[in-house]
Amino acid sequence: MTEAVEKTRKKRMGRPPLIDNARAYILKISSQFFGKNGYERSTIAQLAQGMNMSKAFIYHYFTSKEQIIDEIALDTQKRLIERSMQRIAQSDDVMEKIRLFMLEHAEFIQDNYYEVRALDYTFAGQMSKEVEIVARRNNADYRAILVDLFRQGMEAGEIRAEDPAVAAQAVFSLVHSISRWYKPDSDPLPAAHYADKFFAMISTGIRTEPRA
Numbered sequence: 001m002t003e004a005v006e007k008t009r010k011k012r013m014g015r016p017p018l019i020d021n022a023r024a025y026i027l028k029i030s031s032q033f034f035g036k037n038g039y040e041r042s043t044i045a046q047l048a049q050g051m052n053m054s055k056a057f058i059y060h061y062f063t064s065k066e067q068i069i070d071e072i073a074l075d076t077q078k079r080l081i082e083r084s085m086q087r088i089a090q091s092d093d094v095m096e097k098i099r100l101f102m103l104e105h106a107e108f109i110q111d112n113y114y115e116v117r118a119l120d121y122t123f124a125g126q127m128s129k130e131v132e133i134v135a136r137r138n139n140a141d142y143r144a145i146l147v148d149l150f151r152q153g154m155e156a157g158e159i160r161a162e163d164p165a166v167a168a169q170a171v172f173s174l175v176h177s178i179s180r181w182y183k184p185d186s187d188p189l190p191a192a193h194y195a196d197k198f199f200a201m202i203s204t205g206i207r208t209e210p211r212a
Contacts, residue, residue, distance in 0.1 A: 023061050026051070027075060027115075030068045035114030039069060039121045070131040073122040076115040077138040080108050084145060094153040099199045101146055102175045106195035109179045116179045143172055174198050 029051050033042040044065055048055045062068050087104040088097040109116050122135065146168040153159030161167040175195050182191050 022057075023071075026058060026061055026068065027072050031072050031076075031114040031118040034069060034072070034121055035117035039065075039118070066128055069118060069122055070128055072115060072118045073135050074131065074138070076112060076119045077135060077142065079112070080105070081138065081142050081145075083108055084142070088145070088149070094149055094156060094158055095203060098146070098149050098153070098171070099196070099203075101149065102171065102195040102199050103192045105172075105175045106178055106191040109176075109182065110184045110191040113179070113182075113184050120179065143168060146172055171198075171202065174202075 026047075030042075030047050033047055033050060037046075042065070044055050044058055047065075047068075048058055051057070058068075062071070084101055084104050087100045091097050091100060122131075123139075147164050150159060150161060150164035150167045154161055154164060159167075175198060178191050178194055182194070184191070
């Protein structure tokens with residue numbers, strides 16, 4: 001194929017100039033639209049306009065809006081799991097590992113606010129059935145990291161809990177709630193600040209010592 005023909009083919013397919021990773025670019029901008037406006041109220045035409053590209057540019061990489069949000073969900077989960085595993089590997093102490101897990105989750109929310117919001121939309125019934133199976137498995141694998149930490153702590157006598165799965169779910173729900181009220185563009189404090197406060201509350205308890 002000659003250079004001229006190749007350039008013509010790329011132009012016809014809507015391939016963008018000066019964008020190294022077009023798929024990642026589309027996912028990034030789309031997650032912002034979904035996070036701000038909601039999935040149902042976002043259209044391919046609006047996404048293309050927000051990217052200053054044609055709809056053909058998007059359709060060159062994705063067949064539908066559904067495929068876009070499916071890929072946002074799986075990509076976000078994959079990166080969250082990878083970051084969490086790397087972060088907790090920084091310590092050998094189980095309590096510190098739980099703290100690092102919570103900090104990483106909060107920092108991931110701050111760094112990927114709209115992707116996490118879009119991920120929440122997918123679990124509200126927007127993803128395809130095929131992707132839902134994979135996404136729920138990823139979700140279970142991610143929470144299993146925390147369950148295992150609680151189990152290790154209980155076996156070592158460092159954590160008091162009746163059920164590691166229930167304890168892990170409570171911690172996950174608490175730290176993930178940050179994505180629902182935290183505003184990275186306006187909150188003067190980093191998301192990790194709140195995660196650290198949550199950990200302190202969990203690790204020390206909220207009940208004072210009984211009076212003599």
